Amino acid sequence: MKDMFSESCTAILDAVQLCTTKLAHMVQESDDKPPPLTEEEIEERTNASSSEERHELGTTGITLRYAFVSQRGYYPDEPEKPNQDAWFIEPAFQGKPDQFLMGIFDGHGKCGHDVAEFVRDNLSTTLSQLIDRYPGDFSKAYTNTFLALNQRVHVNKDIDDSNSGTTAICMIFRGSKIHVANIGDSRAIVCESKDGRNRAFSLSIDQTPYRPDERARIRKAGGLVMSYKQLTGDLPMHDDWGLNLNEEVDASGDPPRVWAEGSHSPGCAFTRSIGDASAEEIGVNAECEMVDKELTREDKMLVIASDGVWEFLTNEAVVDIIAAFDSPLDASRAVVAEAYRLWLHYDVRTDDITIAVAFIEYSERALV
Known part of the structure; x- marks a missing residue:
C-alpha cells in the first residue's frame, strides 16, 4: 500500500505545502457586479448536516466531530443543472465502532450525477463484501472495490457512461489508522x-495530465495529452506543464487534457475516473492510489472535498479557514462560501462545491 509519507513522495508533498490561494494577491475586496444569487437562492441549492455529529472510534480514545456541506453549482446557461457531487458518511462501518467511512464523488458529463450516486449507494456494501472475501488483505479489497464499481457502471443499462463518470475520494478509519483511496482530482x-502552527499535508495527489507520470501512462495506452488550443493548432505543442497539482493557477485557463488520436474527444482534464467508458480505451481507468496514515496527537482535522473547493483554494488556505472555527459545520460552510466567492470572482459560473470536515479529539487514554 502506498504511503504518502514515504521517501518516494516527499518531494511532491514539499511542493504543495507552502502554496497560497490561487491569485490571492489579485482578489479585490469587492466587485462592482451584483451577486447572481441571493442568500436565499444559495441556501436552496445547499445540502448540509443539520448539526455537527460525533463518533467515538471504539476503544481508541479518539472522537470525531464531523459535518458536510454541498452547494449546487451555478451555471447561467444551465440553471437547472443538477448537483453532480454525491457524498456519504458512515459511522461504525461494518457495525464496528472503531471504523468510520466517508467519501465524496464528483460526477461529470451528461450522466455524471447518475454515476456519482451509483458509486455512493454501492461503495459501502461492495467494500464490505470484498473485505470478507480477502481477509487480511485490506489493500486488495479497497482497490478492487473501485474496479468492481467501475465494471458495474459499464454494464448498467440505466446509466450511459460512455462520456460520463465520477471521481472518488474516500477515507476509512480503522482504529487510529486511516486509509485514503483516490481516483481523479478530488482531494484529501x-x-x-x-x-x-497549523500545517496542511496532502493525503492524495490529483490525477491529472499535469503529472508527468500520468501523462506517460496515458500516452503508453494510446492517448494524447495536450491543451485544447494545442489540439486546434492555436498554440504550439509543448510538454512543459510543471508540477501543478491544481495548486498553482494555469493563467491560460487551458489545461492539458486527454484526447483520442484524430478526435476532439473525450477532452478529460483528469486521468482516472469511474465510468468514462470511451476514455478507458486510452488509459483513463479506475485504479485508485492509496495512502495509509497512523494518526498522531498532532493531527487535528481531516478534510475531503471535490475540486469545486480546490480550484481556487490551496490546502493551506482551506486549513486556515477551518482553524478559525470550533464547529466543523460552521467551518465547512465557511470554506464553501469562500470557494463560491472565488469562483464568481474569476468566472461567470461555479462548480458544485462539496466538503466534509472531521475534527479529531484525543482523550488521555488515546493510544496514539
Missing part, C-alpha cells in the same frame, strides 16, 4: 498542529 488533506 490532514491538518497537523505543532508548536502553535
